Amino acid sequence: MNPEFILGLVLLLGGTIAAAFPVPKTYLNRLINLEISAWGLLLLMLSYNEALALLTFGGVSALSVYIFVRVIQKKEAPA
Amino acid sequence: MTPQEAALAVCAVIAVYAAIRVALEPDTLRKLPFLNVLSFAVAGSIALLIPHPLSIVAAAAYFVGSTLESNAIASTYAGGLDRRE
Amino acid sequence: MQEGWIAVNNIALMAFGALAIIGALLTIVERDPFRKLISLGILVGGSVPFIVDRGLLDVAIAVALIAPLSTIFILMVCGRGDQ
Numbered sequence: 001m002n003p004e005f006i007l008g009l010v011l012l013l014g015g016t017i018a019a020a021f022p023v024p025k026t027y028l029n030r031l032i033n034l035e036i037s038a039w040g041l042l043l044l045m046l047s048y049n050e051a052l053a054l055l056t057f058g059g060v061s062a063l064s065v066y067i068f069v070r071v072i073q074k075k076e077a078p079a
Numbered sequence: 080m081t082p083q084e085a086a087l088a089v090c091a092v093i094a095v096y097a098a099i100r101v102a103l104e105p106d107t108l109r110k111l112p113f114l115n116v117l118s119f120a121v122a123g124s125i126a127l128l129i130p131h132p133l134s135i136v137a138a139a140a141y142f143v144g145s146t147l148e149s150n151a152i153a154s155t156y157a158g159g160l161d162r163r164e
Numbered sequence: 165m166q167e168g169w170i171a172v173n174n175i176a177l178m179a180f181g182a183l184a185i186i187g188a189l190l191t192i193v194e195r196d197p198f199r200k201l202i203s204l205g206i207l208v209g210g211s212v213p214f215i216v217d218r219g220l221l222d223v224a225i226a227v228a229l230i231a232p233l234s235t236i237f238i239l240m241v242c243g244r245g246d247q
Contacts, residue, residue: 007184007214011211014189014192028238031241032197032201032238035238036188036204039184043211043214046220049220054215055222055223058223058227058230061230062237065234069240072241076241080172087176090176092179094180094183094209095183098183098186101202101206102186114205117209121209121212124213125212125216128176128216131219131221140225141228144229144232145208147236148205149205151236152201152239155239
């Protein structure tokens with residue numbers, strides 16, 4: 001039980017609950033709360049010393065945030 | 080306590096103080112200088128945390144990245160880039 | 165002296181863990197997107213020193229350069245708010 005493991009579990013659970021039930025119910029708040037959960041998963045991978053997994057997850061996380069941003073822009077532009 | 084440990088302790092104390100000031104600030108635009116202070120303290124403590132020649136590169140990368148992030152938030156909050164067209 | 169180094173490192177890592185917890189709670193509680201992004205900056209600042217303390221310096225360099233990029237991507241969507 002490293003400190004990284006406990007901190008990663010807390011951030012993962014809190015971020016997931018906050019992304020499932022955001023307080024102002026908008027897509028942007030869901031996306032920002034999803035970032036907390038992503039950092040929790042990154043700390044959880046860190047506690048198992050997986051360097052290649054950390055590098056890959058960091059790159060793919062930024063890419064998926066860009067894709068979500070494009071989706072939200074495309075959905076909110078006509079409205 | 081060696082001088083490096085003292086510097087690390089000072090950097091950690093400054094980081095926690097800046098985080099508390101950011102948390103208790105009601106104005107959004109006044110949060111950003113304290114976020115910059117937090118970033119400087121974290122960059123300094125990254126450089127002091129382990130004695131390795133590559134750690135100064137990590138500190139420089141974090142410094143550049145966090146300053147860019149803070150300035151991007153401030154620029155977008157103050158009106159954004161696409162206001163003139 | 166070696167023992168003292170480890171002790172000060174542990175105290176500093178406890179401070180950064182508190183920083184990450186403060187950032188996560190503040191990100192969940194805030195309502196304005198800009199304030200949420202500022203709190204997310206506190207969370208990032210709290211969790212990057214854990215990567216450095218493990219000795220994975222290359223991962224720390226990559227993550228410290230990628231994390232502001234994702235914040236700037238999110239800023240592309242919330243820039244239209246208060247014109």
